[in-house]
Amino acid sequence: xxTSVSAAPPAPPGQSPPAKSRPPAxxxxxxxRAWATRAPLLPALxxxxxxxxLPFVATLFISLFxxxxxxxDARSFSGLDxxxxxxxxxxxxxxxxxxxxxxxxxxxxxxxxxxxxALLLDRKFMGRGLVRTLLITPFLLVPVSAALLWKHVLYNPxxxxxxxxxxxxxxxxxxxxxxxPDWISDMPLLAVExxxxxxxxxFMMLILLAGLQSRPLDMMEAARLDxxxxxxxxxxxxxxxxxxxLELGVLLGSIYIVQNFDAVFTITxxxxxxxxxxxxxxxxxxxxxxxxxxxxxxVVVVIGTIVIATFALRVxxxxxxxxxxxx
Amino acid sequence: MSTLSAPKTAGAPGKASTSxxxxxxxxxxxxxxxxxxxxxxxxxxxVGVVFCFPALWMFLTSLHSEADAATNPxxxxxxxxxxxxxxxxxxxxxxxxxxxxxxxxxxxxxxTLFVLVxxxxxxxxxxxxxxxxxxxxxxxxxxxxxxxxxxxxLPVYLFAKNIGMLDNIWLLVILYTSMNLPIxxxxxxxxxxxxxxxxxxxxxxxxxxxHTVLIRVVAPVAAPGIAATxxxxxxxxxxxxxxARVLTGVTAQTAPVFLTGFVTSQGLFLAQLCAASVIxxxxxxxxxxxxxxxxxxxxSLGAVK
Numbered sequence: 063x064x065t066s067v068s069a070a071p072p073a074p075p076g077q078s079p080p081a082k083s084r085p086p087a088x089x090x091x092x093x094x095r096a097w098a099t100r101a102p103l104l105p106a107l108x109x110x111x112x113x114x115x116l117p118f119v120a121t122l123f124i125s126l127f128x129x130x131x132x133x134x135d136a137r138s139f140s141g142l143d144x145x146x147x148x149x150x151x152x153x154x155x156x157x158x159x160x161x162x163x164x165x166x167x168x169x170x171x172x173x174x175x176x177x178x179x180a181l182l183l184d185r186k187f188m189g190r191g192l193v194r195t196l197l198i199t200p201f202l203l204v205p206v207s208a209a210l211l212w213k214h215v216l217y218n219p220x221x222x223x224x225x226x227x228x229x230x231x232x233x234x235x236x237x238x239x240x241x242x243p244d245w246i247s248d249m250p251l252l253a254v255e256x257x258x259x260x261x262x263x264x265f266m267m268l269i270l271l272a273g274l275q276s277r278p279l280d281m282m283e284a285a286r287l288d289x290x291x292x293x294x295x296x297x298x299x300x301x302x303x304x305x306x307x308l309e310l311g312v313l314l315g316s317i318y319i320v321q322n323f324d325a326v327f328t329i330t331x332x333x334x335x336x337x338x339x340x341x342x343x344x345x346x347x348x349x350x351x352x353x354x355x356x357x358x359x360x361v362v363v364v365i366g367t368i369v370i371a372t373f374a375l376r377v378x379x380x381x382x383x384x385x386x387x388x389x
Numbered sequence: 390m391s392t393l394s395a396p397k398t399a400g401a402p403g404k405a406s407t408s409x410x411x412x413x414x415x416x417x418x419x420x421x422x423x424x425x426x427x428x429x430x431x432x433x434x435x436v437g438v439v440f441c442f443p444a445l446w447m448f449l450t451s452l453h454s455e456a457d458a459a460t461n462p463x464x465x466x467x468x469x470x471x472x473x474x475x476x477x478x479x480x481x482x483x484x485x486x487x488x489x490x491x492x493x494x495x496x497x498x499x500x501t502l503f504v505l506v507x508x509x510x511x512x513x514x515x516x517x518x519x520x521x522x523x524x525x526x527x528x529x530x531x532x533x534x535x536x537x538x539x540x541x542x543l544p545v546y547l548f549a550k551n552i553g554m555l556d557n558i559w560l561l562v563i564l565y566t567s568m569n570l571p572i573x574x575x576x577x578x579x580x581x582x583x584x585x586x587x588x589x590x591x592x593x594x595x596x597x598x599x600h601t602v603l604i605r606v607v608a609p610v611a612a613p614g615i616a617a618t619x620x621x622x623x624x625x626x627x628x629x630x631x632x633a634r635v636l637t638g639v640t641a642q643t644a645p646v647f648l649t650g651f652v653t654s655q656g657l658f659l660a661q662l663c664a665a666s667v668i669x670x671x672x673x674x675x676x677x678x679x680x681x682x683x684x685x686x687x688x689s690l691g692a693v694k
Contacts, residue, residue: 100514117542188430
């Protein structure tokens with residue numbers, strides 16, 4: 063909550079909005095007033111429709127054409143052919159699968175790790191603020207820096223930190239030639255996932271920590287006095303309370319990770335079976351110049367996202383129902 | 390105050406619960422609980438340092454010479470130097486990092502400014518709820534955020550190409566504004582909803598116009614929230630890669646694009662790459678640490694308070 067809460071008590075719930083509480087001054091000025099209060103919304107709304115919705119309509123349109131920019135004279139209407147290609151093209155199908163796998167793995171792993179970290183931080187100890195700052199640092203690195211860090215500084219087979227650290231560790235026990243795997247070519251998808259989990263765990267932790275700290279203390283206290291043990295309190299009180307926060311974390315994580323481009327582009331350049339949909343579309347359009355096909359794939363991503371988003375909006379609606387109820 | 394920092398301020402209930410927890414303050418159970426608590430605090434420190442270690446290592450490597458950076462096993466005790474930073478900016482041989490950094494600053498600052506100019510009135514209108522279906526408007530804003538950017542990339546590219554806006558930083562300013570506008574409207578709506586209606590009405594009765602109300606009355610009260618919104622928009626703009634990569638070339642290249650090209654143009658200089666990454670991340674780290682308390686609230690579009 064912002065500081066204004068302490069400045070003045072918030073309006074009691076159920077109070078009617080100011081526009082209605084005033085006596086109406088005739089129908090004409092009433093309509094003028096309604097426009098006057100609605101007008102501030104319009105610039106943002108119009109700008110957003112122009113910049114985000116119109117391009118998508120254009121994408122829909124382009125997706126119906128057979129259009130390769132290297133061969134612009136051969137542009138022709140092809141109906142739904144591009145969509146047929148999207149679903150039959152093995153590379154595109156693979157990238158759909160990769161996208162789902164990547165998103166699910168990263169979201170689940172970072173939520174679980176984030177929950178553990180949040181539980182660990184949900185207590186008073188020396189330097190708690192500092193530890194929290196340490197933990198959120200990965201999330202605050204520019205995604206490209208983080209991806210480059212993992213690719214070159216950690217995964218590098220010759221002098222990366224992972225192999226170097228391992229050599230140092232085995233060296234302590236007198237082992238001369240420790241195994242030095244080439245992480246990115248041996249396990250490309252896992253390499254990308256690990257870096258993303260590292261980046262997204264702090265975000266989940268912050269959301270879940272906020273959830274933990276909004277637990278009703280009196281209920282926890284009552285349960286403790288009734289003799290509930292730590293596990294029971296966690297399973298029957300904390301977890302149900304965290305449900306909305308978990309849903310929110312999964313939701314926002316999915317939206318951002320489905321669209322991930324930076325890590326895939328930087329760490330593997332989409333090679334070795336790590337190309338997800340955003341990367342594949344980028345490549346189809348930017349390198350293969352297949353405009354129609356890229357657009358169709360883009361539309362497919364949007365439809366997929368809309369399915370998630372419809373579910374998502376319902377969840378978010380419930381999250382905001384409290385606030386909406388104030389209207 | 391956000392809930393993250395709530396325990397610090399809400400001392401009374403917190404203390405009540407801890408003292409109730411240790412009713413037998415001097416018994417062995419209390420000592421056990423205290424030991425356990427210390428152990429968990431220590432564990433949190435260890436986990437925090439381990440988790441952050443790659444980032445700390447990047448910083449340390451940036452202060453080593455190339456020869457010391459690329460050793461196996463890694464060297465912790467190599468002498469420190471700022472050469473990589475001066476080399477990065479001195480740019481002997483490679484491209485100068487200044488134009489991309491300036492481009493990033495331009496794109497981030499101006500798009501943030503435009504977002505605030507557009508979002509503040511919209512959030513104000515939504516927080517006083519002039520439209521009956523105001524939540525629908527809110528959800529429309531949010532839904533644009535769920536539209537994957539790749540789906541609109543090609544038309545934007547073609548459009549920019551036709552009007553000669555490719556490799557122009559102002560195109561990115563416009564796109565970043567649209568990218569951050571929905572988040573900003575959501576965040577600010579929740580901050581402005583906390584501004585007492587009575588003071589807005591008082592100003593209106595005195596005959597204040599919209600911009601006066603916004604600048605003189607609403608903005609000062611909601612300042613911390615507006616600042617957090619601005620910082621988050623700045624971070625997102627600074628971080629963006631896909632648009633920047635496709636729509637810029639040489640002159641309008643931003644810092645993240647420069648970083649991706651840095652490795653190939655310089656060969657692999659580990660220590661210098663680390664220095665470059667640290668520099669490019671620095672503004673975001675600073676903004677992020679500053680907005681720490683409001684970060685979750687912003688990124689979760691106000692859902693977590």
